[in-house]
Amino acid sequence: MEAPLKRHRFSSKEYSSIIFGGLNDLSALKALYQWVFSDRKLHLVDLEKQTEHHKKLDTDKILLVIPLEIRDDKYGCRVDGNDDSLTRYVPDDLSLMFLYALGDTGINKREIQQFETIIKGLNNKFELTCRDPKKIHLSHLIKYANFHWRQWPGSAIDGAGSLVMQGQLKSTSLPTEQLLSYNQEIIQSTQPAITWQKLFIQSTSSNDTSKPSKSYPAFSKNIIQLIQEGLKGTKSSAKDTINNIKDEFTQPNAIRLLGWVLFLLEGNQTNLNSVSKYVGCIGREWLMLTMDEELEEWGTNDYEEIYEQIILSKVKDARKKDVLQKDPIDDRDDIGLDDDNIKNSGGDNLEEPISDLTQVLDENKESKNESQQSTSLDELKDTQSYTYGRIRAFHRYQMQYFEAPDVVFAWGENKQVVKASMVSPRVYKPMHETLQASELNKSQTLLCQTILILAYRTGMRINELAGIKLKNVKALLDISIVLTPNPYLRLKSSSAKRRVLLAALLKEDELKIVTLFIAQQQRMGASYLFSQGASRQPLPTYFFSNLMRILWDRVLGQDNHNYTFHSLRHTAISQLALAINGSALAEVLTDYTLDECQNIADSLAGYHQNQGAWFGLASFVGHLTCDTTFEHYIHTAHLLAGWQLRKAKIEIPFTVLKIITGIDYQTVNYHDKTAYNKSTKTVVLKKLRPYFAKKLKAHHTPLFTAPDMSSQLIQHNNEGEGIYRSIFIDARYDAVISFIREVDNLKPELREKELENIAIRHGIHLLNARELYKNASNLNNNDKLITQVKGQNAQAIITTALDNAYNMSVQKPDQLREFVSIYKQKHITSRSYLKFGIKKSQHELLAEFLKIGCEIIAPQHWQLTSSSIKEVRDFKKKHKLNSAIRVEANQNCIGFEVRIVRKMKSKSERQASYESSGVLKFLGEVLVIQLDWNND
Numbered sequence: 001m002e003a004p005l006k007r008h009r010f011s012s013k014e015y016s017s018i019i020f021g022g023l024n025d026l027s028a029l030k031a032l033y034q035w036v037f038s039d040r041k042l043h044l045v046d047l048e049k050q051t052e053h054h055k056k057l058d059t060d061k062i063l064l065v066i067p068l069e070i071r072d073d074k075y076g077c078r079v080d081g082n083d084d085s086l087t088r089y090v091p092d093d094l095s096l097m098f099l100y101a102l103g104d105t106g107i108n109k110r111e112i113q114q115f116e117t118i119i120k121g122l123n124n125k126f127e128l129t130c131r132d133p134k135k136i137h138l139s140h141l142i143k144y145a146n147f148h149w150r151q152w153p154g155s156a157i158d159g160a161g162s163l164v165m166q167g168q169l170k171s172t173s174l175p176t177e178q179l180l181s182y183n184q185e186i187i188q189s190t191q192p193a194i195t196w197q198k199l200f201i202q203s204t205s206s207n208d209t210s211k212p213s214k215s216y217p218a219f220s221k222n223i224i225q226l227i228q229e230g231l232k233g234t235k236s237s238a239k240d241t242i243n244n245i246k247d248e249f250t251q252p253n254a255i256r257l258l259g260w261v262l263f264l265l266e267g268n269q270t271n272l273n274s275v276s277k278y279v280g281c282i283g284r285e286w287l288m289l290t291m292d293e294e295l296e297e298w299g300t301n302d303y304e305e306i307y308e309q310i311i312l313s314k315v316k317d318a319r320k321k322d323v324l325q326k327d328p329i330d331d332r333d334d335i336g337l338d339d340d341n342i343k344n345s346g347g348d349n350l351e352e353p354i355s356d357l358t359q360v361l362d363e364n365k366e367s368k369n370e371s372q373q374s375t376s377l378d379e380l381k382d383t384q385s386y387t388y389g390r391i392r393a394f395h396r397y398q399m400q401y402f403e404a405p406d407v408v409f410a411w412g413e414n415k416q417v418v419k420a421s422m423v424s425p426r427v428y429k430p431m432h433e434t435l436q437a438s439e440l441n442k443s444q445t446l447l448c449q450t451i452l453i454l455a456y457r458t459g460m461r462i463n464e465l466a467g468i469k470l471k472n473v474k475a476l477l478d479i480s481i482v483l484t485p486n487p488y489l490r491l492k493s494s495s496a497k498r499r500v501l502l503a504a505l506l507k508e509d510e511l512k513i514v515t516l517f518i519a520q521q522q523r524m525g526a527s528y529l530f531s532q533g534a535s536r537q538p539l540p541t542y543f544f545s546n547l548m549r550i551l552w553d554r555v556l557g558q559d560n561h562n563y564t565f566h567s568l569r570h571t572a573i574s575q576l577a578l579a580i581n582g583s584a585l586a587e588v589l590t591d592y593t594l595d596e597c598q599n600i601a602d603s604l605a606g607y608h609q610n611q612g613a614w615f616g617l618a619s620f621v622g623h624l625t626c627d628t629t630f631e632h633y634i635h636t637a638h639l640l641a642g643w644q645l646r647k648a649k650i651e652i653p654f655t656v657l658k659i660i661t662g663i664d665y666q667t668v669n670y671h672d673k674t675a676y677n678k679s680t681k682t683v684v685l686k687k688l689r690p691y692f693a694k695k696l697k698a699h700h701t702p703l704f705t706a707p708d709m710s711s712q713l714i715q716h717n718n719e720g721e722g723i724y725r726s727i728f729i730d731a732r733y734d735a736v737i738s739f740i741r742e743v744d745n746l747k748p749e750l751r752e753k754e755l756e757n758i759a760i761r762h763g764i765h766l767l768n769a770r771e772l773y774k775n776a777s778n779l780n781n782n783d784k785l786i787t788q789v790k791g792q793n794a795q796a797i798i799t800t801a802l803d804n805a806y807n808m809s810v811q812k813p814d815q816l817r818e819f820v821s822i823y824k825q826k827h828i829t830s831r832s833y834l835k836f837g838i839k840k841s842q843h844e845l846l847a848e849f850l851k852i853g854c855e856i857i858a859p860q861h862w863q864l865t866s867s868s869i870k871e872v873r874d875f876k877k878k879h880k881l882n883s884a885i886r887v888e889a890n891q892n893c894i895g896f897e898v899r900i901v902r903k904m905k906s907k908s909e910r911q912a913s914y915e916s917s918g919v920l921k922f923l924g925e926v927l928v929i930q931l932d933w934n935n936d
Contacts, residue, residue: 015122021092022157022645024145025167026137028087031068033115040099042066042698047584057690059672061584063090063643064698067176075631077172078419086173086420090642093650093685096692101661154649160614160626161641171630171637172418183424183588183704191554194438196803199546200796223249224283227261231276238272239265253290257283260397281390285310288490297542300405301564307391307407420635421567422574425591428456431551441806443520443734448547450517451530455548455565457505459572459621462545462565463490466538468529470521478503479515488528488538498622504603507596523762524738532795540792573621573633580604580613583643588704589636651682726809727816728930729771733802735762736930737786739769740776744785775929780829789922794902797861801923804856819852820931823924832916833899846896847879857900859884863914865897886914
């Protein structure tokens, strides 16, 4: 060891971090070099769940963490305008000893050599090669260090962890503010109740027509081919062709792309070949990722997420070599598991990860290899930078002509920027409690809890959750969900398939909730797991983002978080990274126990965790390579690698310890009687870890606190007493609708006979079932009991309307009775609208009907028709009706007609036209069926 001079201690500190601490990432070493000149703040992670304050720290249960910020031109973490890469370094015990030796005294920078000089000096001292002091990353000290610390006795670091420490595999930690507050967030004591209506506040006024008939992904492929074919002629013919394509493909995302092409052609500054390349660069990805999206409702985050995916797709197009590799025999694009238990997949043998660094070491000519790498990076830069430029130009066009919001382009100069975030168990639990305390009924609460559980535990994307078909939910031995492409669910290809195993990921009470919800949806005959009532369409995607945003606003406060729905995906993957490795960090960063972690590891990687755990995780979340998983989603990689390395048993002679630190035998013996080995006269440094932690004041800024799992995570609701005050025959209107639908599917002569069996399946009392059936039979003059309404927007209106009607049945039952009575009086089976006469009594009846109706369905969805616009407006003014009610004139109309309308599909954007949506007829039928007319 060096003499105890400050300069030499510092050199030794760098040496120990490289050789024992696993830190041979040059950028991180330089950041550590700068950190030593700062206030040298460390943080303590206590892996033991503390039940007593000021309890003595356990040597094997603590980690010390140094937060490092690294300026990287290729990679970073987005934090309030800053985009540095964030590394959390867990120093080894020898480095801790030198930090202790440095003490609180400041270091005069004039007395310290340049970083490169220190590394060169260390190479010379140990007679290691360092040909060029300006390229110290090629010095043998840096290059060969991993062979030392990976084989040190007790070291448990795996191949992926070593690549992270070397900087070969990029990964970013949480921003410092989030790191310090994780599991210690301030929870709001008073929270406004959540209502069902608030989850649909972003329902759009766009066309409610059926989805495009073109199958995925042919829709995007065909348009790009047509555009590029049209651009092969003259500019004049190209414009005509693009306009014809624009008339054929009227989807919002296609209109914007085609409009951009026309804009470029009109500019006369870009030749046809360049325009074709522009469209080929981003067109197909744009169309695929925005298929069926309501772009008018998009915010900045929506655009940024899509643009990021497009740019990242170009990384793969550049054939970037994957840092982590697996056996080519198992080179699957996505998970495609058999129905058999994944543990039986013994044939999927995966090789030990091979790093780029290892391959470099096999090269005889370092310069040759360096030039080869630079060529590859140049190609990558050209590809990604070109895409970045095209996206900027396309978005400027959207801002100019479609009022798109401004976005932050963090990917310039080929830089990948990650928005790292994790939702802690301390926040997750109150989110469930907020749902329990909400004004949602039992069915609605069950749906929202299931969405929260699946998003938090599995990390599925919004469109993946929304597009889950009920037939793809397997609940035999191990409950699982199979994701396959459909009009509402995008995967990497039309043949892709991914299985999401739930049994191991969900805790016992969570699994019970999900199972109950699945059973409920199966009874209702829903097509999609998260459908609205008994409809054939899933919930709109904005429902999912609204739900999470409202929950976070209630739990943390609207201005105290920057979470988005995608944060749950980052959370799940980061937590699963700890779980599959059985890390003790999982007990403070997640709410999993170590036994549950073992079950997760077995489920994701079978019995081949050592070879395939990381590939199992990447495939589980739908990533082609592990690189994507680490670079963008795992924010616990540095902590995990440090936890693995800290197990190494480092011993030094006691005389050396005393010379460097001044610690005598009595101090060592006082803090741990087993630290000193009398036979070898050495000290086991990890035994002094708690002593160093306190002397370095790391315990003043602890990280994480173990989640309190003493009480059950989710408390189940019982039905409230308010249900019995409702005038509905059965308050579970979703169950009633599915019951009536099933009865309606039978031949009329069989309905009475099967009524009891169907009622039992839907959990409806037989007396209530008979009353419901009688009401349905008496309404129409044909054998049809209930109508069908298509379209997501129509279903969203119905869902909100039924919830409003139920609340009215409790709070204003007389008003609801009057509304339904008027509907029943005016209902004609063949019409989707109601007609009122010209008498004064009819006008008063219509006015009362609309006043109550606007409390059930928002006024902008209602339309009032008469022989002239003036007559309708005068009527609205006279009876003080809501001004948002739409007006329409029909010369053949005698009296007034009232209907619920939807926007019609039209090529002209100047003049909007509307048609009857069928919502009024369906809603009226359901309310007539539901009301208890015996107590009228």
